[in-house]
Amino acid sequence: MARTEGEEPTALLQRLPGVRLLSLTLHETQMVTPSTRRLRFVGEGLSDLEVRPGQDLMVEVPAEGRRHFRRRYSVRSLDRAVGAVDLDIVLHGDGPGARWAAAVEPGDTVEAIGPRGKIFVADGADWHLFCADEASLPATLAMIESLPPSAVAVALVEVDGASDHVAPGSGPEALDLRWLHRTEPAGRDPVMTTAVTALGLPAGHGHAYVFGELHVVAAARQALVGRGMDPADIDHKGYWRLGVANAAHGEPERPRPA
Ligand SMILES: Cc1cc2nc3c(=O)[nH]c(=O)nc-3n(C[C@H](O)[C@H](O)[C@H](O)COP(=O)(O)OP(=O)(O)OC[C@H]3O[C@@H](n4cnc5c(N)ncnc54)[C@H](O)[C@@H]3O)c2cc1C
Known part of the structure:
Protein backbone atom coordinates (compact mmCIF):
# COMPACT_ATOMS: atom_id res chain seq x y z
CA MET A 1 0.00 0.00 0.00
CA GLY A 117 5.95 -6.42 9.21
CA LYS A 118 4.25 -9.44 7.72
CA ILE A 119 7.00 -12.04 7.56
CA PHE A 120 6.72 -14.64 10.30
CA VAL A 121 8.25 -18.01 11.11
CA ALA A 122 6.45 -20.52 8.87
CA ASP A 123 4.27 -23.10 10.60
CA GLY A 124 4.88 -26.70 9.62
CA ALA A 125 8.24 -26.28 7.85
CA ASP A 126 10.69 -29.19 8.37
CA TRP A 127 13.60 -26.75 8.38
CA HIS A 128 14.26 -23.03 8.33
CA LEU A 129 16.99 -21.14 6.50
CA PHE A 130 17.86 -17.57 7.49
CA CYS A 131 20.04 -15.31 5.33
CA ALA A 132 20.92 -12.03 7.04
CA ASP A 133 23.38 -9.19 7.52
CA GLU A 134 24.04 -6.84 10.45
CA ALA A 135 20.85 -4.81 9.87
CA SER A 136 18.64 -7.89 9.64
CA LEU A 137 20.38 -9.79 12.43
CA PRO A 138 18.01 -8.42 15.15
CA ALA A 139 14.93 -9.73 13.31
CA THR A 140 16.70 -12.97 12.44
CA LEU A 141 17.80 -13.60 16.03
CA ALA A 142 14.28 -12.88 17.33
CA MET A 143 12.85 -15.37 14.82
CA ILE A 144 15.47 -18.03 15.62
CA GLU A 145 14.88 -17.61 19.35
CA SER A 146 11.17 -18.26 18.80
CA LEU A 147 11.85 -21.73 17.33
CA PRO A 148 11.68 -24.78 19.59
CA PRO A 149 14.89 -26.58 20.67
CA SER A 150 14.08 -29.48 18.33
CA ALA A 151 13.76 -27.30 15.20
CA VAL A 152 16.17 -27.68 12.29
CA ALA A 153 17.60 -24.31 11.30
CA VAL A 154 20.52 -22.94 9.31
CA ALA A 155 21.55 -19.28 9.50
CA LEU A 156 23.94 -17.62 7.06
CA VAL A 157 24.93 -14.21 8.35
CA GLU A 158 27.07 -11.85 6.30
CA VAL A 159 29.22 -9.48 8.39
CA ASP A 160 32.55 -7.66 8.23
CA GLY A 161 34.29 -9.79 10.84
CA ALA A 162 34.26 -11.72 14.10
CA SER A 163 33.51 -8.63 16.21
CA ASP A 164 30.06 -8.52 14.55
CA HIS A 165 29.06 -12.00 15.71
CA VAL A 166 26.00 -12.06 17.97
CA ALA A 167 24.63 -15.47 18.94
CA PRO A 168 20.96 -16.14 19.73
CA GLY A 169 20.07 -16.55 23.39
CA SER A 170 17.81 -19.57 22.76
CA GLY A 171 16.24 -21.53 19.91
CA PRO A 172 17.19 -24.74 18.13
CA GLU A 173 19.80 -26.82 19.98
CA ALA A 174 21.40 -27.88 16.70
CA LEU A 175 21.33 -24.47 15.00
CA ASP A 176 23.81 -24.42 12.12
CA LEU A 177 24.99 -20.81 12.37
CA ARG A 178 27.54 -19.78 9.76
CA TRP A 179 29.24 -16.39 9.72
CA LEU A 180 30.22 -15.18 6.27
CA HIS A 181 33.02 -12.61 6.40
CA ARG A 182 33.08 -10.07 3.59
CA THR A 183 36.19 -9.16 1.68
CA GLU A 184 34.28 -6.51 -0.33
CA PRO A 185 32.06 -3.69 0.99
CA ALA A 186 28.56 -4.61 2.23
CA GLY A 187 26.14 -4.79 -0.68
CA ARG A 188 28.87 -5.66 -3.20
CA ASP A 189 30.29 -8.86 -1.76
CA PRO A 190 29.00 -12.07 -3.39
CA VAL A 191 29.70 -14.10 -0.23
CA MET A 192 25.99 -14.70 0.54
CA THR A 193 25.11 -15.95 -2.95
CA THR A 194 28.19 -18.18 -2.98
CA ALA A 195 27.23 -19.68 0.39
CA VAL A 196 23.60 -20.24 -0.62
CA THR A 197 24.68 -21.90 -3.85
CA ALA A 198 27.03 -24.28 -2.02
CA LEU A 199 24.76 -25.02 0.94
CA GLY A 200 23.58 -28.58 1.47
CA LEU A 201 19.87 -28.10 2.06
CA PRO A 202 18.34 -30.29 4.81
CA ALA A 203 15.83 -32.99 3.85
CA GLY A 204 12.11 -32.23 3.80
CA HIS A 205 10.10 -29.11 3.15
CA GLY A 206 11.99 -25.98 4.11
CA HIS A 207 11.24 -22.30 4.39
CA ALA A 208 13.74 -19.49 3.81
CA TYR A 209 13.85 -15.93 5.16
CA VAL A 210 16.18 -13.65 3.22
CA PHE A 211 16.74 -10.13 4.56
CA GLY A 212 19.42 -7.52 3.95
CA GLU A 213 20.74 -5.28 1.20
CA LEU A 214 18.25 -5.16 -1.71
CA HIS A 215 20.53 -6.62 -4.39
CA VAL A 216 22.08 -9.22 -2.08
CA VAL A 217 18.57 -10.36 -1.15
CA ALA A 218 17.52 -10.62 -4.81
CA ALA A 219 20.65 -12.61 -5.73
CA ALA A 220 20.34 -14.96 -2.73
CA ARG A 221 16.66 -15.54 -3.44
CA GLN A 222 17.47 -16.32 -7.08
CA ALA A 223 20.17 -18.75 -5.96
CA LEU A 224 17.65 -20.52 -3.71
CA VAL A 225 15.17 -20.81 -6.57
CA GLY A 226 18.07 -22.20 -8.62
CA ARG A 227 18.57 -24.77 -5.87
CA GLY A 228 14.99 -25.94 -6.43
CA MET A 229 13.19 -24.05 -3.67
CA ASP A 230 9.64 -22.99 -4.46
CA PRO A 231 9.46 -19.15 -4.47
CA ALA A 232 6.39 -19.48 -2.23
CA ASP A 233 8.71 -20.93 0.43
CA ILE A 234 11.07 -17.96 0.33
CA ASP A 235 10.16 -14.84 2.28
CA HIS A 236 12.46 -12.01 1.32
CA LYS A 237 12.79 -8.33 2.11
CA GLY A 238 15.26 -5.62 1.23
CA TYR A 239 16.17 -3.66 4.35
CA TRP A 240 18.45 -1.12 2.69
CA ARG A 241 19.92 -0.39 -0.71
CA LEU A 242 23.58 0.18 -1.45
CA GLY A 243 24.28 3.84 -2.25
CA VAL A 244 20.61 4.90 -2.08
CA ALA A 245 18.87 6.29 1.02
CA ASN A 246 15.67 4.55 2.09
CA ALA A 247 12.45 6.47 1.42
CA ALA A 248 10.82 8.65 4.10
CA HIS A 249 8.52 5.77 5.03
CA GLY A 250 11.57 3.61 5.79
CA GLU A 251 11.62 1.15 2.89
CA PRO A 252 14.42 0.94 0.29
CA GLU A 253 13.60 2.67 -2.98
CA ARG A 254 13.03 0.07 -5.71
CA PRO A 255 15.20 0.34 -8.83
CA ARG A 256 13.16 1.89 -11.68
CA PRO A 257 12.38 -0.46 -14.55
CA ALA A 258 14.66 0.22 -17.52
C1 LIG B 1 11.47 -4.03 8.06
C2 LIG B 1 12.86 -3.44 8.34
C3 LIG B 1 13.48 -3.71 9.54
C4 LIG B 1 14.76 -3.19 9.80
N1 LIG B 1 15.37 -3.48 11.00
C5 LIG B 1 16.61 -2.96 11.24
C6 LIG B 1 17.26 -3.18 12.50
O1 LIG B 1 16.73 -3.84 13.39
N2 LIG B 1 18.49 -2.63 12.70
C7 LIG B 1 19.12 -1.88 11.73
O2 LIG B 1 20.23 -1.40 11.97
N3 LIG B 1 18.53 -1.65 10.54
C8 LIG B 1 17.31 -2.17 10.28
N4 LIG B 1 16.70 -1.93 9.09
C9 LIG B 1 17.45 -1.20 8.06
C10 LIG B 1 17.38 0.28 8.25
O3 LIG B 1 16.04 0.74 8.34
C11 LIG B 1 18.07 0.86 7.00
O4 LIG B 1 19.43 0.48 7.00
C12 LIG B 1 17.97 2.34 6.84
O5 LIG B 1 18.35 2.64 5.53
C13 LIG B 1 18.87 3.12 7.76
O6 LIG B 1 18.56 4.48 7.58
P1 LIG B 1 19.65 5.61 7.53
O7 LIG B 1 18.87 6.86 7.59
O8 LIG B 1 20.71 5.35 8.54
O9 LIG B 1 20.33 5.44 6.08
P2 LIG B 1 19.70 5.83 4.65
O10 LIG B 1 19.36 7.27 4.61
O11 LIG B 1 18.61 4.87 4.31
O12 LIG B 1 20.92 5.52 3.70
C14 LIG B 1 22.06 6.39 3.62
C15 LIG B 1 23.23 5.60 3.04
O13 LIG B 1 23.62 4.59 3.97
C16 LIG B 1 23.64 3.31 3.33
N5 LIG B 1 23.15 2.30 4.29
C17 LIG B 1 21.91 2.23 4.83
N6 LIG B 1 21.82 1.19 5.68
C18 LIG B 1 23.04 0.59 5.67
C19 LIG B 1 23.58 -0.54 6.33
N7 LIG B 1 22.88 -1.29 7.20
N8 LIG B 1 24.88 -0.87 6.09
C20 LIG B 1 25.62 -0.14 5.22
N9 LIG B 1 25.17 0.95 4.55
C21 LIG B 1 23.88 1.31 4.79
C22 LIG B 1 22.72 3.44 2.12
O14 LIG B 1 23.12 2.56 1.09
C23 LIG B 1 22.90 4.90 1.73
O15 LIG B 1 24.01 5.03 0.88
C24 LIG B 1 15.41 -2.41 8.82
C25 LIG B 1 14.75 -2.12 7.60
C26 LIG B 1 13.48 -2.63 7.35
C27 LIG B 1 12.79 -2.32 6.04
Whole structure:
Protein backbone atom coordinates (compact mmCIF):
# COMPACT_ATOMS: atom_id res chain seq x y z
CA MET A 1 0.00 0.00 0.00
CA ALA A 2 1.52 3.33 -0.99
CA ARG A 3 2.37 5.83 1.72
CA THR A 4 3.36 9.41 1.28
CA GLU A 5 6.07 11.37 2.99
CA GLY A 6 3.82 13.94 4.58
CA GLU A 7 1.21 11.49 5.79
CA GLU A 8 0.06 12.14 9.34
CA PRO A 9 0.68 9.30 11.82
CA THR A 10 -3.03 9.15 12.61
CA ALA A 11 -3.88 8.59 8.93
CA LEU A 12 -1.30 5.84 8.73
CA LEU A 13 -2.65 4.19 11.89
CA GLN A 14 -6.21 4.23 10.61
CA ARG A 15 -5.07 2.28 7.57
CA LEU A 16 -3.14 -0.32 9.58
CA PRO A 17 -5.41 -2.11 12.03
CA GLY A 18 -3.72 -3.35 15.22
CA VAL A 19 -0.88 -0.90 14.87
CA ARG A 20 -0.26 1.67 17.57
CA LEU A 21 1.31 5.08 17.93
CA LEU A 22 3.90 4.86 20.71
CA SER A 23 5.62 7.63 22.58
CA LEU A 24 8.91 6.16 23.74
CA THR A 25 11.64 7.44 26.07
CA LEU A 26 15.20 6.18 25.77
CA HIS A 27 16.09 4.42 29.02
CA GLU A 28 19.59 3.09 28.37
CA THR A 29 22.02 2.15 25.62
CA GLN A 30 24.63 -0.50 25.10
CA MET A 31 27.09 -1.36 22.30
CA VAL A 32 26.18 -4.92 21.26
CA THR A 33 29.10 -4.99 18.82
CA PRO A 34 31.50 -2.19 17.81
CA SER A 35 29.00 -1.19 15.08
CA THR A 36 25.60 -1.91 16.64
CA ARG A 37 24.03 0.18 19.38
CA ARG A 38 21.17 -1.22 21.43
CA LEU A 39 18.57 1.37 22.38
CA ARG A 40 16.25 0.34 25.21
CA PHE A 41 13.06 2.40 25.22
CA VAL A 42 10.29 2.51 27.79
CA GLY A 43 6.82 3.88 27.26
CA GLU A 44 3.12 3.49 27.75
CA GLY A 45 1.62 0.95 25.41
CA LEU A 46 4.56 -1.45 25.52
CA SER A 47 3.22 -3.58 28.38
CA ASP A 48 0.41 -5.00 26.23
CA LEU A 49 1.85 -4.56 22.74
CA GLU A 50 1.52 -7.70 20.60
CA VAL A 51 4.71 -8.17 18.59
CA ARG A 52 5.57 -11.28 16.62
CA PRO A 53 9.23 -12.26 16.16
CA GLY A 54 10.61 -10.46 13.11
CA GLN A 55 8.30 -7.45 13.36
CA ASP A 56 9.56 -3.89 13.66
CA LEU A 57 8.75 -0.36 14.72
CA MET A 58 8.65 2.63 12.38
CA VAL A 59 10.56 5.31 14.23
CA GLU A 60 10.28 9.00 13.41
CA VAL A 61 13.83 10.33 13.12
CA PRO A 62 15.02 13.92 12.67
CA ALA A 63 15.68 14.71 9.00
CA GLU A 64 16.43 18.38 8.35
CA GLY A 65 13.01 19.94 8.16
CA ARG A 66 11.20 16.94 6.70
CA ARG A 67 8.03 15.85 8.46
CA HIS A 68 7.15 12.27 9.32
CA PHE A 69 10.49 10.91 8.22
CA ARG A 70 10.77 7.35 9.41
CA ARG A 71 13.17 4.48 9.69
CA ARG A 72 12.19 0.89 10.47
CA TYR A 73 13.97 -1.04 13.21
CA SER A 74 13.20 -4.60 14.26
CA VAL A 75 12.08 -5.42 17.77
CA ARG A 76 15.07 -7.33 19.15
CA SER A 77 13.14 -8.03 22.33
CA LEU A 78 10.09 -6.76 24.16
CA ASP A 79 9.82 -7.02 27.95
CA ARG A 80 6.12 -6.55 28.62
CA ALA A 81 6.50 -6.90 32.39
CA VAL A 82 8.84 -3.92 32.46
CA GLY A 83 7.29 -2.13 29.48
CA ALA A 84 10.58 -1.92 27.56
CA VAL A 85 11.65 -2.59 23.99
CA ASP A 86 15.16 -3.11 22.59
CA LEU A 87 16.14 -1.97 19.11
CA ASP A 88 19.62 -2.92 17.82
CA ILE A 89 20.74 -0.35 15.28
CA VAL A 90 23.74 -0.50 12.95
CA LEU A 91 25.83 2.67 13.00
CA HIS A 92 26.71 2.16 9.35
CA GLY A 93 27.91 5.69 8.68
CA ASP A 94 25.81 8.44 7.18
CA GLY A 95 22.02 8.57 7.12
CA PRO A 96 19.30 10.16 9.27
CA GLY A 97 18.61 6.87 11.05
CA ALA A 98 22.24 6.05 11.82
CA ARG A 99 22.94 9.65 12.92
CA TRP A 100 19.92 9.61 15.23
CA ALA A 101 20.81 6.19 16.68
CA ALA A 102 24.38 7.30 17.40
CA ALA A 103 23.36 10.57 19.06
CA VAL A 104 20.17 9.79 21.00
CA GLU A 105 20.64 9.89 24.78
CA PRO A 106 18.76 8.54 27.79
CA GLY A 107 15.74 10.76 28.50
CA ASP A 108 15.21 11.64 24.82
CA THR A 109 11.78 10.85 23.43
CA VAL A 110 10.73 9.51 20.06
CA GLU A 111 7.52 8.61 18.30
CA ALA A 112 7.14 5.15 16.82
CA ILE A 113 4.42 3.28 14.96
CA GLY A 114 4.10 -0.44 15.22
CA PRO A 115 4.29 -3.29 15.13
CA ARG A 116 4.90 -3.50 11.38
CA GLY A 117 5.95 -6.42 9.21
CA LYS A 118 4.25 -9.44 7.72
CA ILE A 119 7.00 -12.04 7.56
CA PHE A 120 6.72 -14.64 10.30
CA VAL A 121 8.25 -18.01 11.11
CA ALA A 122 6.45 -20.52 8.87
CA ASP A 123 4.27 -23.10 10.60
CA GLY A 124 4.88 -26.70 9.62
CA ALA A 125 8.24 -26.28 7.85
CA ASP A 126 10.69 -29.19 8.37
CA TRP A 127 13.60 -26.75 8.38
CA HIS A 128 14.26 -23.03 8.33
CA LEU A 129 16.99 -21.14 6.50
CA PHE A 130 17.86 -17.57 7.49
CA CYS A 131 20.04 -15.31 5.33
CA ALA A 132 20.92 -12.03 7.04
CA ASP A 133 23.38 -9.19 7.52
CA GLU A 134 24.04 -6.84 10.45
CA ALA A 135 20.85 -4.81 9.87
CA SER A 136 18.64 -7.89 9.64
CA LEU A 137 20.38 -9.79 12.43
CA PRO A 138 18.01 -8.42 15.15
CA ALA A 139 14.93 -9.73 13.31
CA THR A 140 16.70 -12.97 12.44
CA LEU A 141 17.80 -13.60 16.03
CA ALA A 142 14.28 -12.88 17.33
CA MET A 143 12.85 -15.37 14.82
CA ILE A 144 15.47 -18.03 15.62
CA GLU A 145 14.88 -17.61 19.35
CA SER A 146 11.17 -18.26 18.80
CA LEU A 147 11.85 -21.73 17.33
CA PRO A 148 11.68 -24.78 19.59
CA PRO A 149 14.89 -26.58 20.67
CA SER A 150 14.08 -29.48 18.33
CA ALA A 151 13.76 -27.30 15.20
CA VAL A 152 16.17 -27.68 12.29
CA ALA A 153 17.60 -24.31 11.30
CA VAL A 154 20.52 -22.94 9.31
CA ALA A 155 21.55 -19.28 9.50
CA LEU A 156 23.94 -17.62 7.06
CA VAL A 157 24.93 -14.21 8.35
CA GLU A 158 27.07 -11.85 6.30
CA VAL A 159 29.22 -9.48 8.39
CA ASP A 160 32.55 -7.66 8.23
CA GLY A 161 34.29 -9.79 10.84
CA ALA A 162 34.26 -11.72 14.10
CA SER A 163 33.51 -8.63 16.21
CA ASP A 164 30.06 -8.52 14.55
CA HIS A 165 29.06 -12.00 15.71
CA VAL A 166 26.00 -12.06 17.97
CA ALA A 167 24.63 -15.47 18.94
CA PRO A 168 20.96 -16.14 19.73
CA GLY A 169 20.07 -16.55 23.39
CA SER A 170 17.81 -19.57 22.76
CA GLY A 171 16.24 -21.53 19.91
CA PRO A 172 17.19 -24.74 18.13
CA GLU A 173 19.80 -26.82 19.98
CA ALA A 174 21.40 -27.88 16.70
CA LEU A 175 21.33 -24.47 15.00
CA ASP A 176 23.81 -24.42 12.12
CA LEU A 177 24.99 -20.81 12.37
CA ARG A 178 27.54 -19.78 9.76
CA TRP A 179 29.24 -16.39 9.72
CA LEU A 180 30.22 -15.18 6.27
CA HIS A 181 33.02 -12.61 6.40
CA ARG A 182 33.08 -10.07 3.59
CA THR A 183 36.19 -9.16 1.68
CA GLU A 184 34.28 -6.51 -0.33
CA PRO A 185 32.06 -3.69 0.99
CA ALA A 186 28.56 -4.61 2.23
CA GLY A 187 26.14 -4.79 -0.68
CA ARG A 188 28.87 -5.66 -3.20
CA ASP A 189 30.29 -8.86 -1.76
CA PRO A 190 29.00 -12.07 -3.39
CA VAL A 191 29.70 -14.10 -0.23
CA MET A 192 25.99 -14.70 0.54
CA THR A 193 25.11 -15.95 -2.95
CA THR A 194 28.19 -18.18 -2.98
CA ALA A 195 27.23 -19.68 0.39
CA VAL A 196 23.60 -20.24 -0.62
CA THR A 197 24.68 -21.90 -3.85
CA ALA A 198 27.03 -24.28 -2.02
CA LEU A 199 24.76 -25.02 0.94
CA GLY A 200 23.58 -28.58 1.47
CA LEU A 201 19.87 -28.10 2.06
CA PRO A 202 18.34 -30.29 4.81
CA ALA A 203 15.83 -32.99 3.85
CA GLY A 204 12.11 -32.23 3.80
CA HIS A 205 10.10 -29.11 3.15
CA GLY A 206 11.99 -25.98 4.11
CA HIS A 207 11.24 -22.30 4.39
CA ALA A 208 13.74 -19.49 3.81
CA TYR A 209 13.85 -15.93 5.16
CA VAL A 210 16.18 -13.65 3.22
CA PHE A 211 16.74 -10.13 4.56
CA GLY A 212 19.42 -7.52 3.95
CA GLU A 213 20.74 -5.28 1.20
CA LEU A 214 18.25 -5.16 -1.71
CA HIS A 215 20.53 -6.62 -4.39
CA VAL A 216 22.08 -9.22 -2.08
CA VAL A 217 18.57 -10.36 -1.15
CA ALA A 218 17.52 -10.62 -4.81
CA ALA A 219 20.65 -12.61 -5.73
CA ALA A 220 20.34 -14.96 -2.73
CA ARG A 221 16.66 -15.54 -3.44
CA GLN A 222 17.47 -16.32 -7.08
CA ALA A 223 20.17 -18.75 -5.96
CA LEU A 224 17.65 -20.52 -3.71
CA VAL A 225 15.17 -20.81 -6.57
CA GLY A 226 18.07 -22.20 -8.62
CA ARG A 227 18.57 -24.77 -5.87
CA GLY A 228 14.99 -25.94 -6.43
CA MET A 229 13.19 -24.05 -3.67
CA ASP A 230 9.64 -22.99 -4.46
CA PRO A 231 9.46 -19.15 -4.47
CA ALA A 232 6.39 -19.48 -2.23
CA ASP A 233 8.71 -20.93 0.43
CA ILE A 234 11.07 -17.96 0.33
CA ASP A 235 10.16 -14.84 2.28
CA HIS A 236 12.46 -12.01 1.32
CA LYS A 237 12.79 -8.33 2.11
CA GLY A 238 15.26 -5.62 1.23
CA TYR A 239 16.17 -3.66 4.35
CA TRP A 240 18.45 -1.12 2.69
CA ARG A 241 19.92 -0.39 -0.71
CA LEU A 242 23.58 0.18 -1.45
CA GLY A 243 24.28 3.84 -2.25
CA VAL A 244 20.61 4.90 -2.08
CA ALA A 245 18.87 6.29 1.02
CA ASN A 246 15.67 4.55 2.09
CA ALA A 247 12.45 6.47 1.42
CA ALA A 248 10.82 8.65 4.10
CA HIS A 249 8.52 5.77 5.03
CA GLY A 250 11.57 3.61 5.79
CA GLU A 251 11.62 1.15 2.89
CA PRO A 252 14.42 0.94 0.29
CA GLU A 253 13.60 2.67 -2.98
CA ARG A 254 13.03 0.07 -5.71
CA PRO A 255 15.20 0.34 -8.83
CA ARG A 256 13.16 1.89 -11.68
CA PRO A 257 12.38 -0.46 -14.55
CA ALA A 258 14.66 0.22 -17.52
C1 LIG B 1 11.47 -4.03 8.06
C2 LIG B 1 12.86 -3.44 8.34
C3 LIG B 1 13.48 -3.71 9.54
C4 LIG B 1 14.76 -3.19 9.80
N1 LIG B 1 15.37 -3.48 11.00
C5 LIG B 1 16.61 -2.96 11.24
C6 LIG B 1 17.26 -3.18 12.50
O1 LIG B 1 16.73 -3.84 13.39
N2 LIG B 1 18.49 -2.63 12.70
C7 LIG B 1 19.12 -1.88 11.73
O2 LIG B 1 20.23 -1.40 11.97
N3 LIG B 1 18.53 -1.65 10.54
C8 LIG B 1 17.31 -2.17 10.28
N4 LIG B 1 16.70 -1.93 9.09
C9 LIG B 1 17.45 -1.20 8.06
C10 LIG B 1 17.38 0.28 8.25
O3 LIG B 1 16.04 0.74 8.34
C11 LIG B 1 18.07 0.86 7.00
O4 LIG B 1 19.43 0.48 7.00
C12 LIG B 1 17.97 2.34 6.84
O5 LIG B 1 18.35 2.64 5.53
C13 LIG B 1 18.87 3.12 7.76
O6 LIG B 1 18.56 4.48 7.58
P1 LIG B 1 19.65 5.61 7.53
O7 LIG B 1 18.87 6.86 7.59
O8 LIG B 1 20.71 5.35 8.54
O9 LIG B 1 20.33 5.44 6.08
P2 LIG B 1 19.70 5.83 4.65
O10 LIG B 1 19.36 7.27 4.61
O11 LIG B 1 18.61 4.87 4.31
O12 LIG B 1 20.92 5.52 3.70
C14 LIG B 1 22.06 6.39 3.62
C15 LIG B 1 23.23 5.60 3.04
O13 LIG B 1 23.62 4.59 3.97
C16 LIG B 1 23.64 3.31 3.33
N5 LIG B 1 23.15 2.30 4.29
C17 LIG B 1 21.91 2.23 4.83
N6 LIG B 1 21.82 1.19 5.68
C18 LIG B 1 23.04 0.59 5.67
C19 LIG B 1 23.58 -0.54 6.33
N7 LIG B 1 22.88 -1.29 7.20
N8 LIG B 1 24.88 -0.87 6.09
C20 LIG B 1 25.62 -0.14 5.22
N9 LIG B 1 25.17 0.95 4.55
C21 LIG B 1 23.88 1.31 4.79
C22 LIG B 1 22.72 3.44 2.12
O14 LIG B 1 23.12 2.56 1.09
C23 LIG B 1 22.90 4.90 1.73
O15 LIG B 1 24.01 5.03 0.88
C24 LIG B 1 15.41 -2.41 8.82
C25 LIG B 1 14.75 -2.12 7.60
C26 LIG B 1 13.48 -2.63 7.35
C27 LIG B 1 12.79 -2.32 6.04
